[in-house]
Amino acid sequence: MQENLTLQHEKVIDLGKGEIHGESCIKVNANVLNNGLIAKIGINEFATLMALISYVDKNGECCPTQLQLAKRIGVHKNTVNKYVKNLLSVKINDKPIVTRMITMKGCGKCITSWYKFHL
Secondary structure, eight states, X not given: OOOOEEEEEEEEEETTTTEEEEEEEEEEOHHHHHTTHHHHHOHHHHHHHHHHHTTOOTTSEEOXXXXXXXXXXXXXXXXXXXXXXXXXXXXXXXXXXXXXXXXEETTTTEEEEEEEEOO
């Protein structure tokens, strides 16, 4: 049976305010949980995955800082960096869940991580 995580980006229209918002959500197929996804990646990495998804755009990309992720899951930024590194090695159906591209700005002083989801 296939294991699936599905990332969706939806437009939400607030008729009262006349505003359109983008929302991202992840659907986790019960088979993924039944087959041990959380045990496979670890509860901390699962929390990190959920935090990353909270920043994702309609293209399945995001670039939160270490501090933003750390605050979202309640850990130090060095700890979240370890969780991200572990998460990047996780594959489902032989495909990575998420990949990261690191860019440096200002003579290598500022590092920005861009994350791309492959769900």
